[in-house]
Amino acid sequence: MVTTSHGIVETPVFMPVGTIGTVKGITQQDLIADIKAPIILGNTYHLYIRPGMEIMKKAGGLHKFMHWDKPILTDSGGFQVYSLSPTRKLTHEGVEFTSYLDGTKHFFTPERVVDIQGMIGSDIIMPLDECVSYPSEYIYVQKSIKLTHRWLKRTADHFRARGEDAPKQLLFGIVQGGTYSDLRVESAKAVVENDLDGNAIGGLSVGEPAEEMYEMTERVVAHLPEHKPRYLMGVGTPDNLLESVALGIDMFDCVMPTRNARNGWLFTSNGVINLMNSKWKEDFSALDPDGTSFVDTYYSKAYVRHLHHSKEMLGAQISSIHNLAFYVWLIKEARKHIIEGDFASWKKDMVKRVTNRL
Amino acid sequence: MVTTSHGIVETPVFMPVGTIGTVKGITQQDLIADIKAPIILGNTYHLYIRPGMEIMKKAGGLHKFMHWDKPILTDSGGFQVYSLSPTRKLTHEGVEFTSYLDGTKHFFTPERVVDIQGMIGSDIIMPLDECVSYPSEYIYVQKSIKLTHRWLKRTADHFRARGEDAPKQLLFGIVQGGTYSDLRVESAKAVVENDLDGNAIGGLSVGEPAEEMYEMTERVVAHLPEHKPRYLMGVGTPDNLLESVALGIDMFDCVMPTRNARNGWLFTSNGVINLMNSKWKEDFSALDPDGTSFVDTYYSKAYVRHLHHSKEMLGAQISSIHNLAFYVWLIKEARKHIIEGDFASWKKDMVKRVTNRL
Numbered sequence: 047m048v049t050t051s052h053g054i055v056e057t058p059v060f061m062p063v064g065t066i067g068t069v070k071g072i073t074q075q076d077l078i079a080d081i082k083a084p085i086i087l088g089n090t091y092h093l094y095i096r097p098g099m100e101i102m103k104k105a106g107g108l109h110k111f112m113h114w115d116k117p118i119l120t121d122s123g124g125f126q127v128y129s130l131s132p133t134r135k136l137t138h139e140g141v142e143f144t145s146y147l148d149g150t151k152h153f154f155t156p157e158r159v160v161d162i163q164g165m166i167g168s169d170i171i172m173p174l175d176e177c178v179s180y181p182s183e184y185i186y187v188q189k190s191i192k193l194t195h196r197w198l199k200r201t202a203d204h205f206r207a208r209g210e211d212a213p214k215q216l217l218f219g220i221v222q223g224g225t226y227s228d229l230r231v232e233s234a235k236a237v238v239e240n241d242l243d244g245n246a247i248g249g250l251s252v253g254e255p256a257e258e259m260y261e262m263t264e265r266v267v268a269h270l271p272e273h274k275p276r277y278l279m280g281v282g283t284p285d286n287l288l289e290s291v292a293l294g295i296d297m298f299d300c301v302m303p304t305r306n307a308r309n310g311w312l313f314t315s316n317g318v319i320n321l322m323n324s325k326w327k328e329d330f331s332a333l334d335p336d337g338t339s340f341v342d343t344y345y346s347k348a349y350v351r352h353l354h355h356s357k358e359m360l361g362a363q364i365s366s367i368h369n370l371a372f373y374v375w376l377i378k379e380a381r382k383h384i385i386e387g388d389f390a391s392w393k394k395d396m397v398k399r400v401t402n403r404l
Numbered sequence: 405m406v407t408t409s410h411g412i413v414e415t416p417v418f419m420p421v422g423t424i425g426t427v428k429g430i431t432q433q434d435l436i437a438d439i440k441a442p443i444i445l446g447n448t449y450h451l452y453i454r455p456g457m458e459i460m461k462k463a464g465g466l467h468k469f470m471h472w473d474k475p476i477l478t479d480s481g482g483f484q485v486y487s488l489s490p491t492r493k494l495t496h497e498g499v500e501f502t503s504y505l506d507g508t509k510h511f512f513t514p515e516r517v518v519d520i521q522g523m524i525g526s527d528i529i530m531p532l533d534e535c536v537s538y539p540s541e542y543i544y545v546q547k548s549i550k551l552t553h554r555w556l557k558r559t560a561d562h563f564r565a566r567g568e569d570a571p572k573q574l575l576f577g578i579v580q581g582g583t584y585s586d587l588r589v590e591s592a593k594a595v596v597e598n599d600l601d602g603n604a605i606g607g608l609s610v611g612e613p614a615e616e617m618y619e620m621t622e623r624v625v626a627h628l629p630e631h632k633p634r635y636l637m638g639v640g641t642p643d644n645l646l647e648s649v650a651l652g653i654d655m656f657d658c659v660m661p662t663r664n665a666r667n668g669w670l671f672t673s674n675g676v677i678n679l680m681n682s683k684w685k686e687d688f689s690a691l692d693p694d695g696t697s698f699v700d701t702y703y704s705k706a707y708v709r710h711l712h713h714s715k716e717m718l719g720a721q722i723s724s725i726h727n728l729a730f731y732v733w734l735i736k737e738a739r740k741h742i743i744e745g746d747f748a749s750w751k752k753d754m755v756k757r758v759t760n761r762l
Contacts (some may be wrong), residue, residue: 067711071718073718104686105707110688111688111706113702133715328462338435342645344471345471346454346463352425352459352469356426357453
């Protein structure tokens with residue numbers, strides 16, 4: 047459970063990614079009424095570039111700007127600085143990067159990233175960190191987490207020194223350390239020392255094998271306090287979610303359900319469907335007879351396949367609604383089975399089902 | 405009023421264009437519940453190319469394929485054959501064209517176009533005609549309408565000779581004649597002779613000045629029976645619709661509300677808004693305070709502008725929903741004022757308002 051200014055979020059929870067003030071292809075109304083998303087994620091980097099903080103401030107924050115009254119978590123923008131900027135320069139002070147829009151130079155420091163997220167007004171904010179790519183040399187990662195930890199300290203100090211008029215926000219820490227168990231443990235301990243509102247695991251699901259991801263997650267979770275939310279950033283497939291819940295993870299975000307939807311991939315409780323496959327061409331059965339979304343029994347596989355083939359927007363829309371509704375449903379089911387006490391057996395069966403290729 | 409197998413359509417009516425089995429960017433649910441579209445249009449040419457008639461037949465027709473239980477009108481595909489095919493060859497028999505998808509050659513005859521629309525199962529079908537471009541030589545148009553009239557006769561004969569198991573459909577005729585009043589009148593008379601279920605005016609709104617379009621419409625309408633629906637194909641802007649209703653037109657279709665929506669143009673009862681204009685950048689007022697759609701008071705101009713600027717799908721979706729809801733509302737208002745007897749004065753005021761540039 048996470049208690050925010052915009053309500054309580056029950057965990058485990060999946061957070062749809064609303065990159066630039068919009069979950070791609072989905073109205074806020076459908077997110078609430080059909081998908082039943084309890085919380086969404088916004089990308090600080092994208093929002094900082096466009097619409098920019100001038101408009102964000104005048105709008106009164108992201109909630110008002112996009113008309114979303116439930117909780118929002120924003121990332122720190124760090125990941126996008128590393129992955130999207132044509133050039134970037136990392137110093138002890140912070141990171142300088144170039145806008146992909148107009149080539150202007152910008153500088154993110156741990157303190158500035160707190161302030162930017164203050165203007166966005168999200169409910170949960172994340173600290174600036176360094177995300178190392180996979181694979182990275184041990185020596186590099188060892189140095190990198192020291193920087194990340196120093197930045198986290200600065201982030202926490204700045205966050206706590208904010209005045210009374212600062213928005214009511216939660217601050218999480220981020221554990222890094224690549225795929226090195228000892229560095230992950232070292233990082234977990236250093237992050238936890240800051241006694242923040244929640245703890246996240248970053249830098250996974252960046253290309254390493256799933257087994258390595260689970261191993262790192264397990265090692266880190268052992269050092270994160272149980273009474274605070276544990277958030278595995280950017281993960282993953284339905285079975286990744288279930289396995290990670292089993293390891294003690296409470297929060298997830300991932301672009302996969304919407305990105306794959308735009309390419310005609312559906313995740314269902316009976317397995318994965320690639321609508322571009324010709325086997326669905328004349329399959330007029332419901333998109334997902336067991337699905338919970340209004341699109342699932344209304345539209346047929348053959349119809350939605352036709353939309354994707356014709357590159358019609360509606361194909362991406364229907365598939366995105368379906369996938370997000372499925373992700374949100376799946377993780378709520380996990381919660382139900384945790385409460386009922388039969389999570390382990392349910393998970394074992396469900397992992398088999400969701401990894402099935404239809 | 406038009407009575408079809410899928411219900412009665414009150415006129416005047418605006419028909420959203422559902423090109424290839426989808427009104428671009430809009431779910432069937434929103435079309436029904438929010439936009440309240442009483443009838444939509446499908447493009448025979450597009451549906452013939454993709455998904456193709458094999459799938460259309462197996463699906464049990466377009467209504468079932470796209471899950472739309474209200475009336476559908478299909479055009480003949482003629483217009484697209486002329487405008488989209490890389491090559492085409494017009495003969496007395498019909499028109500040969502090349503698929504833009506795979507380069508295969510296809511042949512449309514008046515009879516074949518009736519049969520194809522039989523497989524689609526639309527409620528109102530249109531005959532194959534020749535659409536001349538603007539401007540065209542008098543001599544060419546004079547010859548062209550003779551072909552169109554011969555084809556219409558063949559269409560009607562074939563339509564009436566269909567067996568008992570043919571779907572219950574209405575067949576309209578199409579008046580052509582370019583921008584030549586005498587040819588338009590000649591065509592109207594020839595078309596009406598076939599005593600079909602309704603009569604359409606084609607080949608307008610193809611580049612000629614609005615005044616010429618109104619003049620042609622007025623000349624033709626005078627020769628079309630009042631007790632049968634009169635359909636002005638492919639028209640137009642909100643004021644085009646209102647002026648044409650004044651001239652006696654009952655039915656309209658146009659891609660403008662959705663196409664312009666995708667470029668950030670909104671039609672409202674207070675005028676036209678180009679969201680790409682920087683004046684809306686910090687305008688956090690409702691998209692259309694007087695609008696009838698669920699998007700109108702939920703989203704702000706600045707937010708939807710941001711979506712368009714960021715090339716986010718949701719911008720096109722919200723704007724398309726708004727524009728179609730506005731078109732459908734506008735034409736229903738026209739009906740209300742016709743019934744109340746104050747259409748002329750209402751129209752005069754409304755034309756001023758909808759042509760205002762905000």
